[in-house]
Amino acid sequence: MLYSDEISRPNSPVNVLVGLLILKENFSLPDEYPIGSLNFDMRFQLALGTTSYEKQPVSINTLYNFRTRVLEYEKKTARDLIKEEIEALAALIETEMKLNGKMLRMDSMMIRF
Numbered sequence: 001m002l003y004s005d006e007i008s009r010p011n012s013p014v015n016v017l018v019g020l021l022i023l024k025e026n027f028s029l030p031d032e033y034p035i036g037s038l039n040f041d042m043r044f045q046l047a048l049g050t051t052s053y054e055k056q057p058v059s060i061n062t063l064y065n066f067r068t069r070v071l072e073y074e075k076k077t078a079r080d081l082i083k084e085e086i087e088a089l090a091a092l093i094e095t096e097m098k099l100n101g102k103m104l105r106m107d108s109m110m111i112r113f
Contacts, residue, residue: 012057019048
């Protein structure tokens with residue numbers, strides 16, 4: 001459902017697309033900014049693991065089409081693939097960092113005098 005059945009160019013790596021969407025949302029960026037950053041900002045390339053690419057694998061149309069197909073898939077199946085991926089990543093980070101997701105952190109900034 002997410003990809004065409006017709007023979008065409010290889011798809012962009014899904015991990016790069018999802019990572020780019022995470023960075024976009026995390027920094028409240030418009031679509032054009034993360035695409036430009038992926039092409040010209042080494043920090044984005046390092047974060048997404050694309051430093052070895054001669055040409056970055058994502059364009060503004062790729063990002064738009066991916067997001068559109070994910071939304072269409074959600075309408076047909078009631079599965080939010082992006083949410084599922086974020087939850088899976090959070091669980092992995094929790095395990096790797098040996099965090100207890102049931103405990104809440106309380107910063108000193110939250111205490112009122």
